[in-house]
Amino acid sequence: MNDHSPPPAGSMADRLEELEFRRAEARKMGGETSIERQHSAGRLTVRERIDALADADSFTELGGLAGTGSYDAQERLQSVTPAPYVGGTVTIGGRKVVVGGEDFTVRGGTTFSATRRKGGQGGLVEDFAYHYRLPLVNLVDGAGGTVGSIEKRRHTVFPGVHGFERSVSLLGQSPVASAVLGTAAGGPAGRAILSHFSVMIRGSSQIFAAGPPVVKRSLGQQIDKEELGGAKVAVDKAGTIHNAADTEEEAFDQIRRFLSFMPQNVWEMPPVTACDDPVERCEEALLNIVPERRTQAFDMKKLIRLIADRDSEFEIQPTHGKSVITMLARFNGRPAGIVGNNPMVYGGAMDDKSARKQIRFMQLCDTFHIPLIFLVDVPGFMVGLRAEENATLLEGMRVVHAAANISVPTTTLVIRKCYGMAGMATCNKNGVDYKLAWPTGEWGSLPIEGGVAAAFRREIAAADDPAAKEREIEARLRPFASPFRTAEAFAVEDIIDPRETRPVLCSLVELAELRIAHDLGPRGVFNFLP
Amino acid sequence: MAKQDILAPVSGSVWKIECEVGQQVAEGDVIMILESMKMEIPVEAPAAGKLTALAVGEGDGVEEDGVLGAIEP
Numbered sequence: 001m002n003d004h005s006p007p008p009a010g011s012m013a014d015r016l017e018e019l020e021f022r023r024a025e026a027r028k029m030g031g032e033t034s035i036e037r038q039h040s041a042g043r044l045t046v047r048e049r050i051d052a053l054a055d056a057d058s059f060t061e062l063g064g065l066a067g068t069g070s071y072d073a074q075e076r077l078q079s080v081t082p083a084p085y086v087g088g089t090v091t092i093g094g095r096k097v098v099v100g101g102e103d104f105t106v107r108g109g110t111t112f113s114a115t116r117r118k119g120g121q122g123g124l125v126e127d128f129a130y131h132y133r134l135p136l137v138n139l140v141d142g143a144g145g146t147v148g149s150i151e152k153r154r155h156t157v158f159p160g161v162h163g164f165e166r167s168v169s170l171l172g173q174s175p176v177a178s179a180v181l182g183t184a185a186g187g188p189a190g191r192a193i194l195s196h197f198s199v200m201i202r203g204s205s206q207i208f209a210a211g212p213p214v215v216k217r218s219l220g221q222q223i224d225k226e227e228l229g230g231a232k233v234a235v236d237k238a239g240t241i242h243n244a245a246d247t248e249e250e251a252f253d254q255i256r257r258f259l260s261f262m263p264q265n266v267w268e269m270p271p272v273t274a275c276d277d278p279v280e281r282c283e284e285a286l287l288n289i290v291p292e293r294r295t296q297a298f299d300m301k302k303l304i305r306l307i308a309d310r311d312s313e314f315e316i317q318p319t320h321g322k323s324v325i326t327m328l329a330r331f332n333g334r335p336a337g338i339v340g341n342n343p344m345v346y347g348g349a350m351d352d353k354s355a356r357k358q359i360r361f362m363q364l365c366d367t368f369h370i371p372l373i374f375l376v377d378v379p380g381f382m383v384g385l386r387a388e389e390n391a392t393l394l395e396g397m398r399v400v401h402a403a404a405n406i407s408v409p410t411t412t413l414v415i416r417k418c419y420g421m422a423g424m425a426t427c428n429k430n431g432v433d434y435k436l437a438w439p440t441g442e443w444g445s446l447p448i449e450g451g452v453a454a455a456f457r458r459e460i461a462a463a464d465d466p467a468a469k470e471r472e473i474e475a476r477l478r479p480f481a482s483p484f485r486t487a488e489a490f491a492v493e494d495i496i497d498p499r500e501t502r503p504v505l506c507s508l509v510e511l512a513e514l515r516i517a518h519d520l521g522p523r524g525v526f527n528f529l530p
Numbered sequence: 531m532a533k534q535d536i537l538a539p540v541s542g543s544v545w546k547i548e549c550e551v552g553q554q555v556a557e558g559d560v561i562m563i564l565e566s567m568k569m570e571i572p573v574e575a576p577a578a579g580k581l582t583a584l585a586v587g588e589g590d591g592v593e594e595d596g597v598l599g600a601i602e603p
């Protein structure tokens with residue numbers, strides 16, 4: 001070990017030598033044994049993660065010297081244990097992004113007491129993203145604070161003193177993506193939630209408010225961490241985290257895909273890319289995608305593939321709230337958000353989960369001025385005791401509320417059914433409220449069959465043959481359900497040939513861009529609720 | 531590979547059963563059709579094998595993730 005004395009030190013050469021030594025110490029992270037342990041758990045180190053996420057050689061570190069030095073009796077530096085957090089700026093797809101993550105190889109990525117925090121909840125990395133209005137990527141792999149710090153501090157800290165203020169304000173300003181790459185509880189778990197997009201690793205990462213030991217003590221329940229907070233719970237069932245990935249590399253790929261649709265901040269336009277898929281591509285397959293039988297479902301994702309720019313779709317929350325599909329995609333290179341009902345799951349009925357998913361997605365697109373396209377096949381809210389217990393009506397009306405509060409241009413295209421209040425949740429009544437339909441479209445407060453039995457109950461009961469009477473009334477009303485009758489009354493603005501869908505939507509997304517250019521900036525104080 | 535349960539993708543009722551116990555099925559074959567939210571929801575074989583059990587009959591109510599039958603390779 002060299003003689004790195006405190007000032008008065010020697011020459012510039014000595015000082016540079018000390019600087020290089022300290023930098024080398026930082027690169028060692030928690031040391032070879034800890035790094036090996038991280039690798040054998042199938043996990044990358046935070047520095048490897050940053051390299052895997054970013055464009056090659058684009059990392060500029062912030063605060064690399066922070067750590068805990070160890071000195072001998074003469075105050076000569078012996079070694080430095082780096083702070084358990086690494087952050088800085090990188091480029092992703094050529095655009096500047098701020099990135100940071102806990103270093104699990106240093107004290108398990110626990111919080112580090114210093115004059116200033118490096119990242120996580122608050123800290124330099126978040127301040128950088130906020131000040132320079134840049135996207136932020138959190139690489140979450142830490143257990144948060146430890147009770148042990150109480151002894152050092154000699155008092156307990158009120159919740160929120162090192163709080164989430166910056167994390168919250170960032171949500172109204174710059175895209176924030178988080179990858180949960182280890183076991184996240186407490187602060188790091190909360191940090192991951194305060195994101196526009198989050199992803200975790202199926203089988204090897206977990207997230208929860210509190211882990212198995214706390215659950216055991218509080219409830220007496222024995223449960224392992226994967227059962228409690230693996231992707232099956234946190235992504236598929238709860239929707240706490242948006243997406244799952246099989247590997248860390250795939251998670252980073254998802255984050256890069258997500259950011260490729262996002263502007264750098266709310267003051268910029270969503271990024272337009274070159275498109276070699278012809279706008280005039282009119283697919284014949286669209287003509288028979290909707291089955292003749294109204295009780296048969298169809299593949300809405302296949303429909304989307306036929307109309308969006310080829311291979312441009314990026315699905316958010318594909319395994320949660322599956323009766324609605326939320327996807328970012330491009331139309332002639334311009335980003336758009338697609339909300340498509342999925343008739344293969346509960347006939348597309350909106351339940352509590354799909355309602356929450358739709359709200360989050362609409363607010364994401366509204367925050368970053370990405371026009372919305374609703375592809376509608378919704379029979380209404382989910383019905384039944386379980387649906388009522390899950391507050392489907394409340395969550396569903398929250399979607400209607402959210403739709404009334406967005407200002408980004410929207411287009412509604414009814415593919416088949418559009419009924420009731422769930423149907424209302426597919427329009428933005430405050431905007432142009434442009435509603436298109438395929439000739440297969442049908443709508444109303446409720447469907448004629450079933451509706452007739454209720455509305456004409458007395459007339460039906462009084463008939464000699466009630467069943468025949470019901471059929472007779474249904475047959476009398478059926479012609480009025482033709483979408484063309486509604487178009488005549490100008491209550492939908494147009495009916496289109498399904499094959500024209502791509503050119504029509506490309507043109508509307510282009511139109512939306514003209515409006516958005518005059519409408520940039522934050523959504524307001526109440527910015528984006530994760 | 532061991533026995534694999536066939537699970538209900540949605541809650542609803544069994545509308546039509548398309549296979550018999552003992553029958554060989556390929557992955558993706560339609561085992562039965564559920565009715566849910568006035569829609570026909572096909573239940574496909576999760577793997578290829580022999581249909582060794584059916585836990586429901588036509589007209590029965592089913593809950594999401596409830597066991598409908600089993601397949602053995």
